[in-house]
Amino acid sequence: MKAQRLDDAKVADTKGSGKPRRKLGGLIIKGILFLCALVSILTTVGIVVSLVVQAWGFFVEVAPIDFLTGTRWSPILKPRSYGVLPLVAGTLLVTAVAAIVAIPIGLATAAFLSEYAPDKARRILKPILEVLAGIPTVVYGYFALTFVTPRIQDWLFPDMLVFNALSAGLVMGLMIVPMVSTLSEDAMLAVPRSLREAAYALGATRVEVSLRIVIPAALSGIVAAFIIGLSRAIGETMLVTIAAGATPKLTLNPLESIQTMTAYIVQVALGEAPRGSAEFNAIFAVGSLLFVMTLGMNLLGHWVVTRWRLKY
Amino acid sequence: MNDDSANGKYVLDAQGLHVWYGDFLALRDVNLKIERKKVTALIGPSGCGKSTLLRCFNRMNDLIAGARVEGKIHFNQDDLNSNDVDPTEIRSRIGMVFQKPNPFPKSIYDNVAFGLRINGYSGNVEEAVERSLRGAALWDEVKDRLNKGAQTLSGGQQQRLCIARALAVEPEVILMDEPASALDPVATLAIEELIRELANQVTIVIVTHNMQQAARVSDETAFLMVDENRSGYLVERGETNQIFTEPKDERTEAYITGRFS
Amino acid sequence: MAQKYAVFKRRKEARKLLGSAVYVVFLVAVLVSVMGLAVLLIDIITGGLPWFSWSLITNYPSRHPEQAGLWPALIGTLWLMGLTAAFSVPVGVGAAIYLEEYAAKNRLTALIEVNIANLAGVPSVVYGLLGAALFVQWMALERSVLAGALTMSLLILPIVILASREAIRAVPRAYREAAFALGATEWQVVSGVVLPSALPGILTGVILGMSRAIGEAAPMLVISGLLFVTFIPTSPMDKFTVLPLQIFNWVSRPQDEFQGLAAGGIMLLLAVLLSMNAIAVYVRNRRQVKSDE
Numbered sequence: 001m002k003a004q005r006l007d008d009a010k011v012a013d014t015k016g017s018g019k020p021r022r023k024l025g026g027l028i029i030k031g032i033l034f035l036c037a038l039v040s041i042l043t044t045v046g047i048v049v050s051l052v053v054q055a056w057g058f059f060v061e062v063a064p065i066d067f068l069t070g071t072r073w074s075p076i077l078k079p080r081s082y083g084v085l086p087l088v089a090g091t092l093l094v095t096a097v098a099a100i101v102a103i104p105i106g107l108a109t110a111a112f113l114s115e116y117a118p119d120k121a122r123r124i125l126k127p128i129l130e131v132l133a134g135i136p137t138v139v140y141g142y143f144a145l146t147f148v149t150p151r152i153q154d155w156l157f158p159d160m161l162v163f164n165a166l167s168a169g170l171v172m173g174l175m176i177v178p179m180v181s182t183l184s185e186d187a188m189l190a191v192p193r194s195l196r197e198a199a200y201a202l203g204a205t206r207v208e209v210s211l212r213i214v215i216p217a218a219l220s221g222i223v224a225a226f227i228i229g230l231s232r233a234i235g236e237t238m239l240v241t242i243a244a245g246a247t248p249k250l251t252l253n254p255l256e257s258i259q260t261m262t263a264y265i266v267q268v269a270l271g272e273a274p275r276g277s278a279e280f281n282a283i284f285a286v287g288s289l290l291f292v293m294t295l296g297m298n299l300l301g302h303w304v305v306t307r308w309r310l311k312y
Numbered sequence: 313m314n315d316d317s318a319n320g321k322y323v324l325d326a327q328g329l330h331v332w333y334g335d336f337l338a339l340r341d342v343n344l345k346i347e348r349k350k351v352t353a354l355i356g357p358s359g360c361g362k363s364t365l366l367r368c369f370n371r372m373n374d375l376i377a378g379a380r381v382e383g384k385i386h387f388n389q390d391d392l393n394s395n396d397v398d399p400t401e402i403r404s405r406i407g408m409v410f411q412k413p414n415p416f417p418k419s420i421y422d423n424v425a426f427g428l429r430i431n432g433y434s435g436n437v438e439e440a441v442e443r444s445l446r447g448a449a450l451w452d453e454v455k456d457r458l459n460k461g462a463q464t465l466s467g468g469q470q471q472r473l474c475i476a477r478a479l480a481v482e483p484e485v486i487l488m489d490e491p492a493s494a495l496d497p498v499a500t501l502a503i504e505e506l507i508r509e510l511a512n513q514v515t516i517v518i519v520t521h522n523m524q525q526a527a528r529v530s531d532e533t534a535f536l537m538v539d540e541n542r543s544g545y546l547v548e549r550g551e552t553n554q555i556f557t558e559p560k561d562e563r564t565e566a567y568i569t570g571r572f573s
Numbered sequence: 574m575a576q577k578y579a580v581f582k583r584r585k586e587a588r589k590l591l592g593s594a595v596y597v598v599f600l601v602a603v604l605v606s607v608m609g610l611a612v613l614l615i616d617i618i619t620g621g622l623p624w625f626s627w628s629l630i631t632n633y634p635s636r637h638p639e640q641a642g643l644w645p646a647l648i649g650t651l652w653l654m655g656l657t658a659a660f661s662v663p664v665g666v667g668a669a670i671y672l673e674e675y676a677a678k679n680r681l682t683a684l685i686e687v688n689i690a691n692l693a694g695v696p697s698v699v700y701g702l703l704g705a706a707l708f709v710q711w712m713a714l715e716r717s718v719l720a721g722a723l724t725m726s727l728l729i730l731p732i733v734i735l736a737s738r739e740a741i742r743a744v745p746r747a748y749r750e751a752a753f754a755l756g757a758t759e760w761q762v763v764s765g766v767v768l769p770s771a772l773p774g775i776l777t778g779v780i781l782g783m784s785r786a787i788g789e790a791a792p793m794l795v796i797s798g799l800l801f802v803t804f805i806p807t808s809p810m811d812k813f814t815v816l817p818l819q820i821f822n823w824v825s826r827p828q829d830e831f832q833g834l835a836a837g838g839i840m841l842l843l844a845v846l847l848s849m850n851a852i853a854v855y856v857r858n859r860r861q862v863k864s865d866e
Binding site for chain 1 (some may be wrong): 370372375377398401402403404405408410411412414415416417418420427430474477479480518529
């Protein structure tokens, strides 16, 4: 910032005096601004380099194939085993529960906001969704652990463990509703008014216009919203660390305690694992996989929007 | 002859029609009858409320927040603006074609079949689709690619598809809001011929800013103007020939002869 | 039509019923989110209110719940926010200016844009890994506020850039042209005309980014670990903890008292966040009113 101000002063000084210096000042400013923009590229490079370099230390000890296909994750207890599938399964289990909550609710909320809600209702609902989206994930974790889990134990499954995939998934669903609904609503609002009018002019009711015209026409954007929302769920950390447990397990039962990829990273970061050990470097291997998965989903979402976009 | 009966001379009859958008009076005190199985053109300078009037005839103004319609519009015997009239039913009996072709992002076939499906058509849908496409003079051009997306058609074809889509639900009236304004001259000509053709079966009300077009396609013409408060009102209505050759009102004559726009 | 080909069974009643049913389904879905938020807030307030006191704010953490507080975490959060703003605002706004005002439409620009969009989707814990490797280990900043702030800056950079770009884009062309017509240089136009009128929008984006940063626990956890901090940082190289970490620390203890403390801490955190949001909304609305005039 200081440097920029200096250049600003320089430009002001040379006002009217010499053009070359003025030009040089402009070039310097442009260069500084370009460097700012370059930081984003450097961040990506930094992420990839730090993940790869650190994970390298892990993969010299553990073969990548064993990491990716192994079904037992036991980095501390002997016999040690670094099969990542239980962590992936835990992540996907929580994400699946979240999807069951967030996809219908997000889609219905989007359809309600875009097709039904009068201005007044929108003005109330949009800020509520914004607040929901802005709540820190550690708060959602507290909510899942201290409210949702006891209620489920009281009312539905008394045998459910304190740490379980179900409550974490349910609350995570609530957490990503704003993202799914906002992106879906954007897609629906992009459907031109003229299409709705054409359907109404044929005698369609509001629900027929919503379900048979608007949602199909906005489908690419809606699918992308689902994908991006779920990619957020996969990368979510604090909620699952607090509420889903620390038991790497290959299971489909959401009542069990599991461990997600992100929760494992946190567990090691909290622990005493010495830097440079395989156990410590394993978090970078898991982090690399997480990065690849979320990046892949985000790119897929982007691809779906651009490739499938219907011309109106 | 009883003009108000179902088979009377007039299919639509607006009496004392006012339209507001919020506080703005868009259309004031319009009294206009639409003859059955004739083409009626609504002409007038821009902002005179032609489209607003057109959208009163199938309750499309209901969809605009803040729009308010007062007055009566008899559709056969029923008052369109009465509270017990279901606007969706009215719209399935009074179809509409819009300024810009707006086919659904679906196949050609599904575009035409949409209205049939939602309105519970009990006959053979395939036959009805073919009949509607023939009715819109589009069948020969699309019969081999009914499952292709409607967006693959040219602009003129898309507009004829929209006409076929409207025809499919067998409306008594089709409202057309400047249907050729987004098309090239050749496609425009095709639409105009089609309008003349359709007048044998249905009543057509067409909004146009193109006076030659009004003269070419319509049997009746209604001329609207806009007053100093930007509210539209009806100046006169008559046989198209009469309006264009010997208008009763000097404002009509001034407009027709191009003394103002 | 002249000849009727077949009957339309309009099933008016059935369609109306379906319409109402779907409407109810939509409404219920909306209410689930609203109720979810309401229940969450009630749960936190009932759990936290008994523990929400002045000493919670001013005391140091303690093994004894009734004496425990989050003073170091609060100060740590302030340190982190201050340093994060100092890094991310100039870089973010600079990048936005470059992309909106200077960048040529070429491959590099397109790459930067796609890259920013993707960075916004990278999980925060991955930023933590970046920070742990790059800042903590390789740059030897250790588990310092500085390492945390640098990491957090990178994390919120996409938010700041996207919001600033939008704000800059909304500045009418005519303003720029008027200034250029007076013989101003590109930078004079940007600093004298574009930035002042884009300022409210940029500010909104900065607040949004900062409120994201204030609640982030995962990357800080990876960088700082879960310290039992009994001191407040006095330099950027000091160790630190932040509010969400202190809350996490308390949540993960089994005793009910610590859960209460966590809820109290959450109340403080949410109060800060909601006021930041309110400021952002206020700034945004004021700008809208202005441009409507």
